[in-house]
Amino acid sequence: MRGPALSLAFEGRRPWHWMGLDIVMLNAFPDEATRVRAATLPAGLYADGIDVVFRRGSHSVQALKDCSLDIPRGSWATLIGASGCGKSTLLRVFADIVKPTAGTALLHGVSPAEARANRIYALVQQGSTMLPWRSIIDNVALGLEISGLPKSTRYARAEEALALVGLKGFEKSLPSELSGGMRQRAAIARALTLRPRFLLMDEPFGALDEITRDRLHFELLRILEETGATLLLVTHSISEAVILSDKVIVMTPRPGRISEIIEVDFGRGRTPDLRGDPRFVQYEAQLRRALHQPA
Numbered sequence: 001m002r003g004p005a006l007s008l009a010f011e012g013r014r015p016w017h018w019m020g021l022d023i024v025m026l027n028a029f030p031d032e033a034t035r036v037r038a039a040t041l042p043a044g045l046y047a048d049g050i051d052v053v054f055r056r057g058s059h060s061v062q063a064l065k066d067c068s069l070d071i072p073r074g075s076w077a078t079l080i081g082a083s084g085c086g087k088s089t090l091l092r093v094f095a096d097i098v099k100p101t102a103g104t105a106l107l108h109g110v111s112p113a114e115a116r117a118n119r120i121y122a123l124v125q126q127g128s129t130m131l132p133w134r135s136i137i138d139n140v141a142l143g144l145e146i147s148g149l150p151k152s153t154r155y156a157r158a159e160e161a162l163a164l165v166g167l168k169g170f171e172k173s174l175p176s177e178l179s180g181g182m183r184q185r186a187a188i189a190r191a192l193t194l195r196p197r198f199l200l201m202d203e204p205f206g207a208l209d210e211i212t213r214d215r216l217h218f219e220l221l222r223i224l225e226e227t228g229a230t231l232l233l234v235t236h237s238i239s240e241a242v243i244l245s246d247k248v249i250v251m252t253p254r255p256g257r258i259s260e261i262i263e264v265d266f267g268r269g270r271t272p273d274l275r276g277d278p279r280f281v282q283y284e285a286q287l288r289r290a291l292h293q294p295a
């Protein structure tokens with residue numbers, strides 16, 4: 001059942017779109033036709049032969065060339081590669097922000113546009129926006145406001161998520177009263193409250209200090225395990241990619257292509273001790289080699 005629409009508008013757009021946030025309902029696919037079709041198509045994230053060409057006047061940039069991937073439902077993948085290799089563009093294809101010039105992208109068997117309309121993913125981008133006039137907890141609970149959950153449940157979940165990202169005590173603060181890293185943690189909390197089927201994250205930890213980042217990695221993994229969500233995350237960090245992935249998707253630039261997919265066999269129940277595991281060092285070395293291969 002769909003929740004009530006919010007009447008709040010900002011610059012002609014709904015506030016959750018303005019915040020770069022797309023709302024998820026776990027019972028997904030309120031649209032019956034999409035639900036029936038989704039049951040017969042590949043689950044997880046799937047891309048086949050994605051090309052993206054950006055055109056401005058006579059100038060064009062081929063951002064992605066023939067990108068194909070298959071990330072099974074409930075598994076975790078990261079996109080890594082040199083600046084400009086198309087990581088964000090590929091993630092944005094799944095988020096229905098960029099339309100591919102060619103190829104097919106599916107989330108749980110449906111197009112990104114249908115996935116967006118049916119609210120089956122949450123998106124966290126670097127520098128995700130908060131509504132400046134709302135307190136942090138009101139911002140975090142906002143994502144749930146359209147889900148139709150009772151207010152007490154929305155705020156209980158928002159409080160829990162804020163505690164998870166280390167922002168307990170800042171519930172009543174305004175976004176302007178927090179540092180950039182704290183606002184980013186609040187944006188992650190906002191996405192986590194939604195318990196999405198797909199979590200699309202574009203360098204979500206980039207602005208955070210190393211200690212917070214390390215802690216959030218394992219909190220994120222715990223939540224992913226609990227909810228069974230599928231993760232696609234863009235990162236520049238080799239260790240982050242190894243810790244957070246079942247598959248590391250290595251990309252090369254000009255044009256952006258997938259050059260290698262490295263399977264990380266750490267399974268579930270990952271803990272910080274993994275960093276001392278000899279296999280962790282081997283995966284890091286393998287990934288470093290893949291990143292330094294000539295395109």
Ligand SMILES: Nc1ncnc2c1ncn2[C@@H]1O[C@H](COP(=O)(O)OP(=O)(O)OP(=O)(O)O)[C@@H](O)[C@H]1O
Binds near residue numbers: 054083
């Ligand atoms: N909206 C756009 N219009 C035109 N060109 C774009 C647009 N978005 C991305 N590009 C170009 O597409 C290419 C891939 O960009 P993208 O942001 O996906 O790379 P990235 O791997 O995420 O880079 P970074 O690691 O620096 O964030 C770049 O050449 C970029 O300039």
